[in-house]
Amino acid sequence: MRMLINVPETVVADALRGMAAAHPELSVDVENRVIVRRDAPVAGKVALVSGGGSGHEPLHGGFVGPGMLSAACPGEVFTSPVPDQMARAAAAVDSGEGVLFIVKNYTGDVLNFDMAAELAEDEGVRLAKVLVNDDVAVTDSLYTAGRRGTGATLFVEKIAGAAAEEGAPLERVEAIARQVNQNSRSFGVALSAGTTPAKGSPTFDLPSGELELGVGIHGEPGRERRAMMTSREIADFSVNAVLEDLPPTGPVLVLVNGMGATPLLELYGFNAEVQRVLIERGVAVARTLVGNYVTSLDMAGCSVTLCQVDEELLRLWDAPVQTAALRWGR
């Protein structure tokens, strides 16, 4: 037990109170667990709402703000938020131009966002949904039918968020979100298991000196377990797994993502190896982002996400964004 908490039951509420204190530009409803950009609803603008289990921070609350999400709904740790949260968020951010739900492909999230969509539509909100399912490691998993949604969520939220900020209509924002997901693939590796507050011990058993290739962001099993590999070998395995599934025909965005406990020093070193593989495979890199963005509590490890972009997607990626975790431009 090396957790910085009071009791497991209040972890999410405590974090929301702390987030409210640090970010006056956000409106944080601690009781109902909804994080909203303070100027919402923005007249004439399509709204984007996402959410999921807590424990993946800064995803999603750290991505709320101009140029990205309108609102985020955090569930309990590794547990879907409830439909009421998303319906409440949709009502809070809808300007009349409609709301896009961005849903990572986990059974609980899919069901609850579906119910939330019905609730919101009953209230007259025009609703669209996009499913993120970028993880090439496995098909079907502990909490997923089909592929899991992981790092591509960041690309979908950023790029569709930029389109919405520019005033694109709901159908267009939805189409862009879908395109970004279709163009994205991820592969993750665990070097150690994370510890949930409720359990107080590692969520899965990974002996020291072994790694899990293809791990999910809740510690779901991957493709295989092996003796420890070098950064070079992990980059070869991960990038090749992604490229086998989606051989890019144009430039890509690269996300080298930390699972939580891997130092930035190591993530940058890993990025050097990822870039080497991409050069060897003749893949042009448009932009690279390195850091802890889609995490799994204090799991050690990393994931690689590639997103193939055309000029328009790249322009939207470069567009200004002002959130707690991602911020550039004006």
Next chain:
Amino acid sequence: MRMLINVPETVVADALRGMAAAHPELSVDVENRVIVRRDAPVAGKVALVSGGGSGHEPLHGGFVGPGMLSAACPGEVFTSPVPDQMARAAAAVDSGEGVLFIVKNYTGDVLNFDMAAELAEDEGVRLAKVLVNDDVAVTDSLYTAGRRGTGATLFVEKIAGAAAEEGAPLERVEAIARQVNQNSRSFGVALSAGTTPAKGSPTFDLPSGELELGVGIHGEPGRERRAMMTSREIADFSVNAVLEDLPPTGPVLVLVNGMGATPLLELYGFNAEVQRVLIERGVAVARTLVGNYVTSLDMAGCSVTLCQVDEELLRLWDAPVQTAALRWGR
């Protein structure tokens, strides 16, 4: 061993290659280990150079860019950079307006920056130095005579960097840096020890279920070791330790900093407790920053830094900054 590396010997060089690939806005000299903002030297502008052992990322390389550092010099993990690095950095960024060295108070850094200053002055660079020594936990430590330099480094680099960006002369930038350090105090807590690549095992012995109150960013011993405490208790202890040493008479900047392996979810929850203590103690909070900024590899834990600000320091804190790790404004 759960490290994402090739071999310990190349960790720093690998990270610099990865940083170069991710940040085209930086000029990274991998061989000589100097990270420079690409547009340096900036005519008419005082330059700021910092550095220190690696393993504290994003400090310092992640703070290079407009509005903050002109250059950073990473040493080996937990090892001071050599004088040649800082002298080379000073030469690369000096526009003729002079260079401020920002030095965390560790014996090796102090010695090597002193030697670098002599080298740079021999080359005709006008040099000033400021020592950061904000850690109230202990006086004298494993690598320090006096107090250790920790979280305040971020405040010094940001605020003095803003002054330099506005065109303040060297004497003024130095005075501001000194003022920020004098107005800042920190206290850190370890919930687990970090692991250096070279050693491959924890840098100190911290039994599970215990914590180290007042730990240093290299795992140096603190004030005492106790059985695990709650977030609430840790906040009380840490903030009170800081306030005992510097009872603020005005508003403060708050840095709730993660040591590396503590999830953002927990850091935000801890921030809620820090803010509670500050309210109870009647301290006004001007701004709050929560995240992993001055880390200790994969150590679990956190630190609190308070910096008392007047209107001018707050204005400089809010001024635009564009670095890999800290970025706001235009």
